[in-house]
Amino acid sequence: MKKDLIIFIAHIDDCEFSSYGYLFKHYQEYDKIKIITATTWENKIPIWQKNKEALPAPILDKIIDINLQFDQRTLFTNLDSMKDVFYKKINFEKRFDLLTHDDNDSHTDHVAISLVAKGMYKYCNRFITIYSPSSVHFDSNYYIGLSSQAFSIKRKALDEYDISKEQSYSKWGYYLQSEEHYNIGRAYVLENFAFDDYKNYEIYRILKWL
Numbered sequence: 001m002k003k004d005l006i007i008f009i010a011h012i013d014d015c016e017f018s019s020y021g022y023l024f025k026h027y028q029e030y031d032k033i034k035i036i037t038a039t040t041w042e043n044k045i046p047i048w049q050k051n052k053e054a055l056p057a058p059i060l061d062k063i064i065d066i067n068l069q070f071d072q073r074t075l076f077t078n079l080d081s082m083k084d085v086f087y088k089k090i091n092f093e094k095r096f097d098l099l100t101h102d103d104n105d106s107h108t109d110h111v112a113i114s115l116v117a118k119g120m121y122k123y124c125n126r127f128i129t130i131y132s133p134s135s136v137h138f139d140s141n142y143y144i145g146l147s148s149q150a151f152s153i154k155r156k157a158l159d160e161y162d163i164s165k166e167q168s169y170s171k172w173g174y175y176l177q178s179e180e181h182y183n184i185g186r187a188y189v190l191e192n193f194a195f196d197d198y199k200n201y202e203i204y205r206i207l208k209w210l
Contacts, residue, residue: 003095003125005030008086008117009037010101010109011072012044016051016157018130019099021144021185021202023059030097033062036089038082038113039072043165051157072167075112083116095125102129102205106136127208131185142206143189145198155182 005026007019015035027033052065068085070078090096100117101110110132121127131138146154185201 002029002031003097004091005033006090006096006098006124007033007035008098008100008113009035009130010075010107010113011039012037012041012048012067013158013161014101014110014130014132015048016154018132018202020150020154020157021146022099022128022130022204023055024147024150025144027059027062030062032064033059034064034066034089036066036068036086038068038075038086039070039109040067041072041167044161047160051160054153054157056153073109075109079112079116082112083119086116087119090120090123092123096123097126097128098124099128099130099204101132102135102138104136104138105132105134107132107134110134121208124208125210126206129205129207131203131205133181138188138203139205140185140188140192140203142204143185143192143196144202144204145196146200146202147198151182151200158182 007015009015009019014037023033052060052063055063066089068082070082075082098117098120101113103111103114103118105111105114114129128142131140183200185203188203189196189201
């Protein structure tokens with residue numbers, strides 16, 4: 001029996017930004033892919049639904065989409081409640097891999113997710129963290145090249161979002177505002193001499209891989 005993949009993220013849009021490369025490369029290894037998003041935001045809901053439906057059928061057919069319905073920017077306030085709800089979504093009778101936020105991140109919601117997810121470290125087969133626009137000194141050690149199809153789907157998905165409808169205080173730096181923002185991963189790849197044949201990359205940090 002195959003295992004499941006759990007993508008535990010703070011916000012609607014975190015999946016599109018940071019997880020598509022892993023989905024496209026590894027989806028065949030999993031029976032189900034649980035995307036568990038901690039927070040909700042009414043402006044993002046229809047965009048995520050549209051973006052999800054644009055995924056290739058072999059991926060979409062495996063997705064179980066779960067939203068824990070917490071308000072954005074409140075995850076530290078609701079840390080214990082979120083932990084309780086999240087842990088109850090996990091089937092401990094089946095092996096699983098966990099993709100989640102890195103602890104070296106400046107977004108408080110992301111850090112809260114990382115703290116809660118770490119409680120699952122000893123139970124999962126793989127524990128992998130994702131890069132986000134608010135990552136700080138992200139220590140990547142896994143590089144995934146995006147095919148032209150995967151990158152096109154990812155870019156169209158991200159272009160659907162609108163920073164003016166976000167809760168961001170500054171409205172700066174997000175959503176993606178230049179070609180370079182779409183391909184930050186390639187700079188990490190070149191810096192670490194992991195040359196490959198792809199034009200676009202995503203980057204990850206492996207803490208555990210069984």
